[in-house]
Amino acid sequence: MSRVCDEVLAQLPSYVDRSLDPFRRKLVALHLRRCAACQAEFSRQRSLHAGLTALQSTEDAPPDGLLESLLQNADSPRGATPLRGAVSGAKPAYSAALLLAGAAAGAGAGYASWISAKNLRKLIRR
Ligand SMILES: [Zn+2]
Numbered sequence: 173m174s175r176v177c178d179e180v181l182a183q184l185p186s187y188v189d190r191s192l193d194p195f196r197r198k199l200v201a202l203h204l205r206r207c208a209a210c211q212a213e214f215s216r217q218r219s220l221h222a223g224l225t226a227l228q229s230t231e232d233a234p235p236d237g238l239l240e241s242l243l244q245n246a247d248s249p250r251g252a253t254p255l256r257g258a259v260s261g262a263k264p265a266y267s268a269a270l271l272l273a274g275a276a277a278g279a280g281a282g283y284a285s286w287i288s289a290k291n292l293r294k295l296i297r298r
Contacts, residue, residue, distance in 0.1 A: 176203060180210050188214070188221045242291070 180203045186192040187200045204211050 184217050188217045
């Protein structure tokens with residue numbers, strides 16, 4: 173990892189949610205084209221962002237049983253383990269979402285990940 177990578181990784185959350193200014197946006201885009209490591213992190217954050225965005229346009233509540241099983245999983249020690257490679261400088265929402273996504277991955281269900289993001293959104297609004 174170079175210093176450029178550190179810079180790019182710190183900008184990624186803003187790049188993903190399109191709040192980055194055009195000049196930096198272009199620099200990040202150029203770097204992503206030739207750096208596999210940053211590209212991989214970008215892909216992960218982009219899919220996470222897409223999931224959160226989808227949740228914001230979804231009003232229906234998930235089935236109660238699924239939410240409870242996810243919360244039980246999140247309370248387990250395994251659920252408290254941070255994801256490796258969590259980006260420094262990432263927005264708090266993304267860091268927390270990555271943690272919850274890690275807990276959901278422990279449950280082995282993509283749908284659980286969806287639910288955890290929804291739950292996260294409720295937590296943020298408090
Ligand atoms: Zn890089």
